Amino acid sequence: MKNTLKLLTIMLAGTISIAKAQDSLKNNQLTISSYVDAYSAMHNTQSPQTEFQPYTAVGARDNSLGVNIAQIGLNFENDHIRSEVIFHAGDIPLATWDSDYQYLQAANVGMKLTEGLWLDAGFFSTHLGTESFLPKNNNLSSIAVLTYNEPFFQSGAKLSWDATDALYVEGWVLNGYHSFVDNNDSKSVGVLVNYNISDNTSITYTNLYGRENDDDFPLKQRRFYHNVYLDQNWGDEVFLTIGLDYATQTNSNIDDIEDNATLFGGLVTARYQFNPKWSITGRGELINDESGFVTGLITDNSGAQRGLELFGATLGTEYRPVEQAYLRAEVRYLEAKDNLELFYDGEPTNSRVEFLITLGFEMEKVFGF
Template identity: 50%
Template sequence: MKIRKIAFLITFLFLWRGVMAQENSSSLAFSAYTDVYYSYFSNEMEPNALQPFTTVSPRSERFGLNVAQIGLAYDSQFVRANLILHWGDIAKATWSEEYNNVQEANLGFKLANGWWIDAGFFATHIGTESFLPKNDFLSSTAVATYNEPFYQAGAKLTYEGSDDFYTEFWVLNGYNRFLDNNNAKSIGVLFSYNFSENTSLTYTNLLGTESAEGSAVKQYRIYQNLYLNTVLTERLILIVGGDVGTQSNSKLPNMEETAIMYNALTTLRYLFTDKWSVTGRAEVFNDRHGFISGLIPTQNSGMQGLELWGLTLGIEYKPDPNSYIRGEARFLDLDDNAALFSGSYSRHKRWELMVTMGYQLDRVFGF
């Protein structure tokens, strides 16, 4: 009998140790990513100048580095943390001057089953596309993506307890800001629902005061984004998205009225094989009052907001699941009155050609 009790006790201790180890298991993930490019733009600028309205491969007729980044992510039952540092032309063209090399730095704690709270520096929760080529079908990003926020500082409450539904509630310093320009805070949400394994719909928004502290004119901005991802067939994938934004005291020429902007894009990818694919994108962007995109020169020496449409065609070869080689061509056609571009081609049209190569490395260590 005594031997049985001892055997039972030993078995119980081993089982308890296994359960506790599983409950308290944690992991540390290391990631590294780089993307290099060569590009050409019909818009003529000074050597090494960054082309307007593009986040990727922005220097014309140059070999360049889009991004080199490293990251560490810690994850356990009750605590998680994330740090990503980056360098390259994407950071120079889009990122905060104060924290140019910090892509993300945040810490989170589990509050209850499925509920987490995180705070720090984050990549934006808004947008149909990512600013990183590895997360998109095309390396170049739509003009809408260029004008959406890239980064944000604040806190989020997340619910992750459902396989079909995911949501985030945000309190942030402001639109595309690490450091705030006023004492007000912005709020936002992300709702994502999976209708099936092949189709999901996501809605995001951001609401807040964007005028500087002490400004006589208060400008309140509402920015909303909606996008659909669906796998139409085994080889055909569709992404459709669009934004609508409003800002008070911003309409031209009557600055006391509310201005409105909108954009939309459609991306369609066809996979010939597991390694070869072709992607097309159509986009429109209309911010005639310039409260998001800023004002650009016109043919009659005036100023106006950005209005355009564009088409992009790209082909991709994936040597393995973590790497890619892409060739892309894009055409942008601005409003006929715009005079943004220079050179012999056109003042309101631009051709872009680029070749990009990227590789992503991920390693997870459990303990």
């Protein structure tokens, strides 16, 4: 906690002092933002309120009132430099974040190299995935199990390029998959490419390639993770997102360690906006990681070790009285492969029903100097 506060103070003070020291820097802008999401969740499976439900980070405590996330952010930018620090707490970081940096969501600094080209380094939210881990950035508050197993955060450096009005590109060098501190002497590389086909249609491709095993592991396990998603809307009423993930990892197959393992998954989210305040959203999802190289190994009901195979469906509605606030209610059904009894409802079961209510509010204030 003390280290996090020191880092936040040093980065903000350093950024502002640079701006003050350079008379040539113009158009200084400091943005202070905040966001809170509170929830009430119930599951048909039984677990103590002190424990998190598996395979979810949003509304993760059963039969409980809680806070998914409470965050405050500082963002500075001018014509030449930019810096961001986001400090957070709540059940999402408790369930998923690196314990060494539990209260730090992001901390990075960037420099403009030339028009449209920036270099940034530090801690970031992940560039991978169709959904965000933050409820405010999605049409539903709950996240797909596929999203839960993608990275939430990353550490490294990126080059970002606004190539044209329609094309945006990022290149990344990172410590690894869902990590702030590297577990080996190898770095990972990745890209993000976003292309706006039209005002109503965009497609985004992201990937990450690197070695994920510890240095003392005898085999080299190199992971190549791909994600692609399409966003389509028809006016201000109908919105569609289709996301697909495919990953391979060398020397990781559960039946033959020297063979490659594969993961595939996807989600489809459709939203209908009745009016500016009310909408309804549905989502279908699946994930198949037979060798468990991303989701981890599970003991099935025969005693064998297998990876996660699961599908689910979610239906939710949202009310937005103002742009910055929302009230959502959702119901979700998850079902794993027959022999994967992941949950407990009086007896082991392979399915779970969830009911989630979330209330969120965000705001920001911009200062120019």
